Amino acid sequence: MRIGSARNAPASNLRVSHDKDKEVAKVKIRTFAAAAAIAALAITATGCSGGTSNSGATAGGGKTLTYWASNQGTSLDNDKEVLTPQLKKFQDETGIKVNLEVIGWNDLQTRIQTAVTSGQAPDVLNIGNTWAASLQSTGAFMPFDSAAFTAIGGKDKFVKTAMDTGGMPGQDPTSVPLYGLAYGLYYNKAMFKDAGLTPPTTWAEMVTDAKKLTTGGKYGFALAAGSYTENAHFAFINAAQNGADLFSADGKPTFTSDGVVDGISRYLDLMQTDKVVNVANAQYDNGTKAVNDFATGKVAMILNQNNADSSIVANGMKNDQYGVVAFPAPAGAKDVASHVAGINMSIFKNTKNKDAALKFVKFMTSPETQTALDKPFAALPVLAGAKAVFTDNAQEAKTFSDIYANKSKPLPLVPAEDQFESTVGKAMNQMFATIASGGTVSKADIKAALTTAQQAVEAAG
Amino acid sequence: MRETTGAKAFRIVTIAVLGIFTIVPIWVMVISGLKPLKDVQGDFTWWPSTLTIQPYIEMWQTVPLASYFVNSVIVSSVATVLSLIIAIFASYAISRYNFRGRTVFSTTVLSTQMLPGVLFLLPLFLIFVNINTNFGLQLVGTRTGLIITYLTFSLPFSIWMLAGYFDGIPRELDEAAKVDGCGPMRALLTVILPTARPGLVAVAIYSFMTSWGEVLFASVMTTDANRTLAVGLQLYSTQTNVYWNQIMAASVVVSIPIVIGFLLLQKNFVAGLTAGAVK
Amino acid sequence: MSATATTRKSGAAGKASKGGSRKPRRAGWWLPYALLAPAIIFELVIHVIPMVTGIWMSFLKLTKMFISNWGNAPVTGLRNYQIALDFNSAVGAGLLRSFLITAAFTILVVGISWGLGMAAAVALQKSFFGRGFFRTLFLIPYALPMYAGVIAWKFMLQKDNGAINHFFFDNLGLAGAKPFWLIGDNAFWSVVIVAIWRLWPFAFLMLMAGLQSIPNDVYEASAVDGAKPLRQWSAITLPMLRPVNMVLLLVMFLWTFNDFNTPFVLFGGSNPPAGDLISFHIYNASFLTWNFGSGAAMSVLLLLFLLLVSGIYLLIMNRRKDRA
Structure with a gap:
């Protein structure tokens, strides 16, 4: 019976008789509730300052x-x-x-x-x-x-x-x-060499390389596309490459600007139009699974922070088998590779x-x-x-x-930063899910989702 | 009484469909716990490429499962015993006395079961902290805190079910005991409780399972010192790897005691329900 | 439970006529209160006071700016409720959506679980070889710790390495691409199936217990009259199980509507919108955005809704009973 929200069996009121008791009961409940409220206030009032125990x-x-x-x-x-x-x-x-x-x-x-x-x-x-x-x-x-x-x-x-x-x-x-x-673009040296490629320095090169490497059941890229924190980070990085800010100087969210929408769209397109990411990645809810794919040679590139090293090695890939370059920006864009x-x-x-x-x-x-x-x-x-x-x-x-x-x-140093991560990140999870299930996500869709996210952040502030 | 063909077909189809539906996840759990890590990370198979008990060995190291196990056993057992005692007294009062406020009590207690857990999670945490500050009783991050939380989770249902059960015990029995010179408490202990055994077992099982499986409050109220299995099991997905085979092995291990206990006592449970709740 | 209530009533009436022996004796009037005291104290501390505090929180602007110092949190009156119920805003629309999803989820899960439980209870009503085995088997999902069962499902519902897709596409050779179960719109069906898997054995258990209290000769008598099984079921079984069903459906409704554990364990931190059940939604609204006032307001609304539905349900049930 451990079903409901960790709570159980109501099956309640059935025991209550349905007659004269009721009136009495009503009065009683009122007194009872009042007493409870007073007791509650008495207890919580002392704790209003958040307690001091340590x-x-x-x-x-x-x-x-x-x-x-x-x-x-x-x-x-x-x-x-x-x-x-x-x-x-x-x-x-x-x-x-x-x-x-x-x-x-x-x-x-x-x-x-x-x-x-x-x-x-x-x-x-x-x-x-x-x-x-x-x-x-x-x-x-x-x-x-x-x-x-x-x-x-x-x-x-x-x-x-x-x-x-x-x-x-x-x-x-x-x-x-x-x-x-910091984020880096990890690449599999042997796969690049076999395909006659050198590590990319611009976004366009990266996509071209990834397309070439997406063959025979292998993919150019693995992304943690189901992790809202990872997605939020790349929303920021791609937007930053476009020179767009997520918050105005006074801390108001500006998620819907063109730079942000384009940045997110570019990132989504790795799966949507470039098809260099396995759609299964949409359910990768943490970086681990992408790292596994990389270490076992299923994908040629991953985007990960440098602490992926220990995981890659733990999954059986040697340190000299992979290389790292900066996550490339499109030509002419700002050279931001990481938060x-x-x-x-x-x-x-x-x-x-x-x-x-x-x-x-x-x-x-x-x-x-x-x-x-x-x-x-x-x-x-x-x-x-x-x-x-x-x-x-x-x-x-x-x-x-x-x-x-x-x-x-740095990610925006504003109080609502955590809400940016959860709202925009989760919206991107859903966009990847849509793409993975065969749907399409247009820029208008992205903008609509970001408008909702922005409203949620504004409401919470 | 002969069974018609239609009834027989219905029976066979029902049992077959539900049997498969029930058993597949259990099978997957058991068999995946016996697979090497490579197997569970690759395509699914109904049978492991090599049978291994390695996950059952490694799982104790990946997370401190043994200490979570001990915590869960202590918390669930103590909460069950306390909840049972409290429920016995309360149900006895409700079943045998007609006092002012009985209805209010029953209504209030039972309707607390309607509360969404998220509504009082944070306030409860604050109250625990305040009890700590004002009375020096440490409740957050201790087993005590979990115990008193969990015992109340099963209390309403237990009271309701036991009161129903006690109602079914003829009043003449305790009257007779009273004639023999027993006080009401003696009557409860010597006459009612022995008669109510199936009801008590049912309530105890229910309480134990409630505590054993609770996740939401455990995730906020536990620290390293008192973490229960419910939360501990989630720690197998670390940053480096998701050890599915160890998760499944651990799931089997945490399930076995409770499933066996439940199945051994299920007759009592059904009897208790029949007499108490389902009258 | 109505049966219990009636028993007590008639019992009390009977006693009263015998001279009110059930009335508390003057000397021991405090005894029932003393017996109730431990239960009352624990209920107060764990349920009632936190609930009242929660209601109080719902009137505060309790965002992260104020969370460490509640005394300074401004009282906003009904503001949190206005936001939650403004279905044109992002917050209100999200809540409404989650509510509708939960309603659909609840109807499906409770309905199907009841149906399966009933079918199994009836199928196992008569003695046959292997009955004990199947009864035991059917109860296992109920006995399993909830997280263990749901984690097993989570493992099975993966797209590429999961047992479900393996069965349909590799074993049965279904054509097409393997679908996702844990993200996108299918997530709804996943959470429904997992919840049914956990809930139906409880319906089975209760209905089985109920069936055992129906005397066998009732069936025999009707069989003599030539009643077919289906007719027996609708004419005898169903009416006799009424008291059980009344409780069972309400209990299952409340558990399912409040279900937090299933989506929490099944989806983890990245719950898809299609599986956004209301308890989980409120949890995220509170803990993810640190807006505990707004989360509390949503919880209170949920509580009011549950009270309303339960109240109406009991009212209708009791009226029907009176008429019958």
């Missing part, structure tokens, strides 16, 4: 921190294995114990929301950097003012591109960069261990820890002047570093 505060004198890490490695356990020695080292150095919880991406957003809502939160946590501005607007996170920056070793120790994702421009950021990521992707670190405002939390952030963003973590998590350095160590392949490291430093643009 799981880390219980253990004596700020010596224990709670840290929520996002899933960066091949499994939650793998993350624990990688992080535990570092946390141990931190404890040896400072005497501060860190309670680690690794949270999968499926849960992370909900967990952060409930933490923000209730105030029952960890001291320090990882966030996807695209959420930085959205989370900043909740006011639940500690702004890094100049004193805080001094405590963690100065703002200037970070790469500027990465630091820009810390929060809304003109305000003290509420997060600092931890791991850097500034990555993971940032935030401190909850109501932490009782602010000093310890700052020490921990300093430790995690120190050159030694960064070097130790960038490799297993396949991350780009967020520290100025640091060398990319996530791969032994110098060429690949150089390519990604170049994309990250020179060809990346």
Whole structure:
């Protein structure tokens, strides 16, 4: 009987008698409801300020921190294995114990929301950097003012591109960069060589190459076309190549401009008109499946962030069998190949261990820890002047570093960014689904869907 | 009584169609848990290319399934026992006493079952947090919190069903006990409960299954420390790979105890329903 | 349950005439309340207070700007309701669409599950070799933890590697391209079938229990009169099962309309519009956009709708019973 929304058996009222009791019952219900309402207010009123409890505060004198890490490695356990020695080292150095919880991406957003809502939160946590501005607007996170920056070793120790994702421009950021990521176009060297091709440098070349490689059951491309976050990222990147912005200067959504519509259309056409993407990709709801296809030689190219490396290798493809170039833009368009992707670190405002939390952030963003973590998590350095160590392949490291430093643009740093991802991303899921089931998606259709998305974002603001 | 041809045809067709409909997903679950990863990532086959029990071994490492299992067992068992005790008292009161407010109570409790879970998920979370802040009782991220949430999920149906069951037990029995000098509580314990065994079993099964399968609240209220199987099973789709064979193997493992338990007790369950709910 | 209610009524009346022995004795008047107290406390904490809080939330502008500090969330009155019910706006249109999909989903799932449950209960009514086996088999989907069953379906409904398409296209040799089941418009049918698979054994269980309480001699008597099975079913079985059906249909309606787990596990984060059931829709409206006030308003509307339907249903059922 675990059917309804996790709730059960009503079968209710049947037991209620249907006569004189009713009048009595009505009065009773009213009294009862009133009492319940008062009780509810009494309880919730005390919690209006979001509570102050903090799981880390219980253990004596700020010596224990709670840290929520996002899933960066091949499994939650793998993350624990990688992080535990570092946390141990931190404890040896400072005497501060860190309670680690690794949270999968499926849960992370909900967990952060409930933490923000209730105030029952960890001291320090990882966030996807695209959420930085959205989370900043909740006011639940500690702004890094100049004193805080001094405590963690100065703002200037970070790469500027990465630091820009810390929060809304003109305000003290509420997060600092931890791991850097960028999209690259991964290609299968053997397949390119066999077809007599060289890696593409423009959109047109990429499509031509992909068409040539789409043959004999193999496809030029695999896309995570059923993942709304991936789709939203490429809506942004393609729009940015067209020079279009998703939000106006005052934070209002401008999804319906021609640049955005054309950008999305161009991306959809990889499946729709160019037919270089298997329609089955429309149900790829995370990057994993595309990576699998690539690693097993079913497709010649994928678009992925550099942390795909570990997955590709785990799926049996060797590091020297693939190459990476920047995701090409159409000729004459802006050279944007990625958004500034990555993971940032935030401190909850109501932490009782602010000093310890700052020490921990300093430790995690120190050159030694960064070097130790960038490799297993396949991350780009967020520290100025640091060398990319996530791969032994110098060429690949150089390519990604170049994309990250020179060809990346941050996603809009506005509070409604998360809503852009969910509304536009989901609309694109549906467009891919339509194409995959044999339908067509015209520019007018795209514009209509984006108008709906824009309305939803406006209504929520 | 002879069966007509039409009735026989109807019976055979019904059983065949429903049998296939029921068994195919179960078959797929069982057989896919015995396939190597390559098999489940490629074209589907009704039989594995090689039979392997590897998924059953690896699944314990991919996610800490054992600890989720322990959590689920503890949470479900305790919630079931508590819910049963509370339901027994409440149903006894409803069935045997005619007190002011009885109707209101029954209506209110039973209509809570109509509430969409999403309406009170967040408020409940906040209340738990406030209980923690004000009384120092940690409910979020602990088994206790899950237990008290789950026990209320099955409570209304349990009360309703048990009250129906108690109603079916002749009042003369407890009257007789009272004549023998038993108080009402003694009468409940010594006369009613033993008679009501099938009803109690039915309610216990129902409560246990409710807790064992709950997903929505578990996804918000659990952390590493108290994660249940319902949420834990979703962790097999990590960033690197979707281990379908391990997911299926784990599904089989989490299903076996509850399916066996249910099937062993199904006679009681049906009897309890017949006497309580379906009168 | 009407039967129970009637029993109690007549029982109470009988007792009353005997001198009101069922009246609480003065000394122990508190006993029933004491017995109810634990149930009341838990219901208050877990259901009633959160519900009232939820209703209160629905009048607030509880977006992410205010979520960490509820005290500052401005009261917007009925604004959240206006937006949810303005079917010309994106939000209202989405809600209406989701509502209609859910209504269609519910009608199909409840109707078919009831039909299958009834067919199976009748087919297994008489004793035959293997009856016990099939009864057990049919109950397994109900006993399986919900997520395990739905995940198995999710695996089967994949386009290229799924068992369903494999069966129809590779085994049966159906022509044409393999369709998608988890995205696009087919997603609706997928979620309907999965929900039926999980729900029908419950109908079967309840109806089987109900059939067992019909005495066999009623059938025998009618068989002597020459009644055909179909006629027996409509003249005896159906009327005798009325009390069961009345509860069963209402329960199934409420569960199905509120169903969150099936779409949540089946579709995960990227639910297709065709499978956008209302609970899941509201969950996304709350958690994805951080607009908890608006989500709460939608939940309250859903609750009102369910109350209305259940109320009307019970009213009609009881009136019909009175007439009968």
